[in-house]
Amino acid sequence: MLVLALLAALFLLAPILIVVPMSFSTAISFQFPPPAYWLGYYRKFFTSEEWLEPALNSLIIAVGAMALTMLLVVPAAFGYVRYRFRGKSMVNLLIMSPLIVPHVVSALAYYGFLGRAKLTGTLPGVIIAHGVLAVPVAFLVITATLKGFDRNLERAAMSAGAGPLRTFVHVTLPVLRPGMLVGALFAFLSSFNEAVVALFIAGRGAATLPKKMYESIRLESDPVIAVVSTLLVSAVVLGVLLSVFARRRPSMRLDT
Amino acid sequence: MAGRLRRNAAAWLLLGPSCLALVLLFVVPIAYVLLLSVTDPRLTLAHYQRIFTVPLYTRVLVNTFLTSLIVTTACLLIGYPVAYVMARRSGWISTLLLTIVAMSFWTGFLVRTYAWLVILGSKGPIAGAYQALGLGKAPQLLFTTFASTLGMTHILLPYMILALFAIMKKIDVNHLKAAASLGARPGAAFREVFLPLSLPGVVNGSLLVFVSCLGFFVTPVLLGTPRDMMISQLINQQIDELLAWGFAAAVAVVLLAATGVVIAVYNRFAGLDRLWG
Numbered sequence: 177m178l179v180l181a182l183l184a185a186l187f188l189l190a191p192i193l194i195v196v197p198m199s200f201s202t203a204i205s206f207q208f209p210p211p212a213y214w215l216g217y218y219r220k221f222f223t224s225e226e227w228l229e230p231a232l233n234s235l236i237i238a239v240g241a242m243a244l245t246m247l248l249v250v251p252a253a254f255g256y257v258r259y260r261f262r263g264k265s266m267v268n269l270l271i272m273s274p275l276i277v278p279h280v281v282s283a284l285a286y287y288g289f290l291g292r293a294k295l296t297g298t299l300p301g302v303i304i305a306h307g308v309l310a311v312p313v314a315f316l317v318i319t320a321t322l323k324g325f326d327r328n329l330e331r332a333a334m335s336a337g338a339g340p341l342r343t344f345v346h347v348t349l350p351v352l353r354p355g356m357l358v359g360a361l362f363a364f365l366s367s368f369n370e371a372v373v374a375l376f377i378a379g380r381g382a383a384t385l386p387k388k389m390y391e392s393i394r395l396e397s398d399p400v401i402a403v404v405s406t407l408l409v410s411a412v413v414l415g416v417l418l419s420v421f422a423r424r425r426p427s428m429r430l431d432t
Numbered sequence: 433m434a435g436r437l438r439r440n441a442a443a444w445l446l447l448g449p450s451c452l453a454l455v456l457l458f459v460v461p462i463a464y465v466l467l468l469s470v471t472d473p474r475l476t477l478a479h480y481q482r483i484f485t486v487p488l489y490t491r492v493l494v495n496t497f498l499t500s501l502i503v504t505t506a507c508l509l510i511g512y513p514v515a516y517v518m519a520r521r522s523g524w525i526s527t528l529l530l531t532i533v534a535m536s537f538w539t540g541f542l543v544r545t546y547a548w549l550v551i552l553g554s555k556g557p558i559a560g561a562y563q564a565l566g567l568g569k570a571p572q573l574l575f576t577t578f579a580s581t582l583g584m585t586h587i588l589l590p591y592m593i594l595a596l597f598a599i600m601k602k603i604d605v606n607h608l609k610a611a612a613s614l615g616a617r618p619g620a621a622f623r624e625v626f627l628p629l630s631l632p633g634v635v636n637g638s639l640l641v642f643v644s645c646l647g648f649f650v651t652p653v654l655l656g657t658p659r660d661m662m663i664s665q666l667i668n669q670q671i672d673e674l675l676a677w678g679f680a681a682a683v684a685v686v687l688l689a690a691t692g693v694v695i696a697v698y699n700r701f702a703g704l705d706r707l708w709g
Binding site: 177256304 | 557677
């Protein structure tokens, strides 16, 4: 089992690491091992509008989508966890539906729907779509945190004379903050990595990084894609290592 | 009674706006697709008839289904040992594996698809190894069904591992100790005790991977061949190249229905809460 597991880990890891040497390669095409090394394509990435603009769009969209997701999820999670009411399972199904519906179906739906509202090819359009699609993941994380919340803390604050608002701001929110942050991070990453819906609706006006990568692979084999991949992989490696070693709580990020 | 009503009101005050927004911004667009599939260009069921009778399209359906089955099986076979070691061992090996799985999980689809493009390409390491070993020219790997299946397996593997791991780490070690103390050899203890207890994870992971695979788009387009089209490629082609809204919508509805059936079956036997819980 151990050998099989390590082989599988190698299968997972090796392809991700191969993009690093590729990014320093001088080759115009996808050649491995690289014939020689330089930094030229890094310079190209950091100076070309063609790549910087989608990168910036992706950041703006991911932040906007994250805000929209949290706006939808936080009140809903409180209502869902703290109350019993009729139609709860229907509500659960509604909130989870963006996860159940295949992304390509959602993409087609948004293409038609946002197209009618003249929102395809705009940042708000993609923010709406990504914000809605990230709702289930954020909801799962935040309801899990809420379920683990000890309500005696609130009762104690109230009995000590704090009003509901004060209790919420000074007791409930601080305790829930880590869970909320993880939920927000999930929403951000879900938007930042999303490709299919963006391909359908982002157009030229709001092209995201994954869309640009898709097109550069499909149409022109631009070696700059190795640079972008390396930067993205570095960010992921940094984030995961930080969470594993600094906080020693890797499970929190994965299977909440 | 009044108290209950007030509680209900509070719940809906919190949930209402979000639910309304989800209906407007998600259910309505999806319903619009359903509507288009029977009304574009006029009221008709012809699109559905075409999907299930024209061999070109039935082949896409069959191919999507088979590919998803193969990818799911491959993910299960490769992922099970990883999750097993992660759950049963403590210390650095478990941490190492978890770190690798997490990295893979968070790396975007496009980065990983690009990586396979390099590895399988005609100037890639495999082609290079062929030449170095004097085996002549490597077979065409890229833009084949093999490449797209491999790419999808690689991308969906972390989901399978995490689903398996979530169940396996809850298995009580004492069950295995009890089996051993009753004289079961390690192999038998695994077969008779651990494997059955891990089955819910197998079901969860398989559902997750299978359903994701049914609607997979980016990787088959970039690594595969148009001859072995997946459903989502068909949808994109109909919209992108032909602007055939009605037909594309009908294909999307078929995909949605297939996904719905798989999930409904799962819900019937296992309950959806357990997948998300």
